[in-house]
Amino acid sequence: MKKIILILLVCIFIFVLLISLLTAGQKTAIVQYPEGYRNWTHIKSMVIQKGHPLYESFGGIHHIYANKTALKALKSGKPYPDGSVFVFDLLEAKSENNAIVEGSRKVVGVMQKDSKKFLNTGGWGFEGFNGDTKERVVFDPKDACFSCHEAQKQTDYVFSSYRK
């Protein structure tokens, strides 16, 4: 009888442990929405126009923002510590009277460094949030994001440099 109870307890313990590990994995392996990024430091901007190879995905005017951790590493040229976050804020680019002005937000792209959680994509988690919502749009970060960023290995997969 004692043996059965012991086996049962061990089984329950293992079951609970597995569930906890799975749930923890699910909760933490997603990229967080970058709350407050509009007050982060603006790194640089660019307008991608028709004819550019990335026009279909990223046509419009985009601004890059960095949180304090990412900014410090970007400026110093040192590796990015966990907690570094970059935002790629893509807006429509509207032509008006020989000027280009900003239109609606298309996507808020995010790169979030966590070297343990995002092992398959260079230690960075990649996500996109649709327009002004928190609807996630990246289903395969390795294919949709990292396949391009991979080429920037020498700068820890970051394309931007700080424009003074």
Added chain:
Amino acid sequence: MKKIILILLVCIFIFVLLISLLTAGQKTAIVQYPEGYRNWTHIKSMVIQKGHPLYESFGGIHHIYANKTALKALKSGKPYPDGSVFVFDLLEAKSENNAIVEGSRKVVGVMQKDSKKFLNTGGWGFEGFNGDTKERVVFDPKDACFSCHEAQKQTDYVFSSYRK
């Protein structure tokens, strides 16, 4: 003898007072360089192209930044308190492979609110700093800046609205 000393002392007092007032006026009636503005909140951006009426003066890509005091007022729609500062950061806009990228800095334009010191220009001091230097380029702020900003009286002479 006492009378002469007294008159002399009064004269010295008035002379020192006048000099102090004049020096204070000279020191404070100029717009300060907006130290650290690259970490202020980025408000919006725009590209001014050939054919635009402001191309000669402001052709390129510009970014607007606000310090905390200006940002709070801009978002709330309340009048701008003294100490509010906006920066108009103008860079060359270079066309490269169907994209517009940022080039060298052309000018750092500044609007600094001080309702007492800048009475003739709506309570705002206007200045421009040449490229990456602190060389001042605005010699007649009323003519060079306020003549256009004057039309925006209903928003306290500010053109920008906050783009979320």
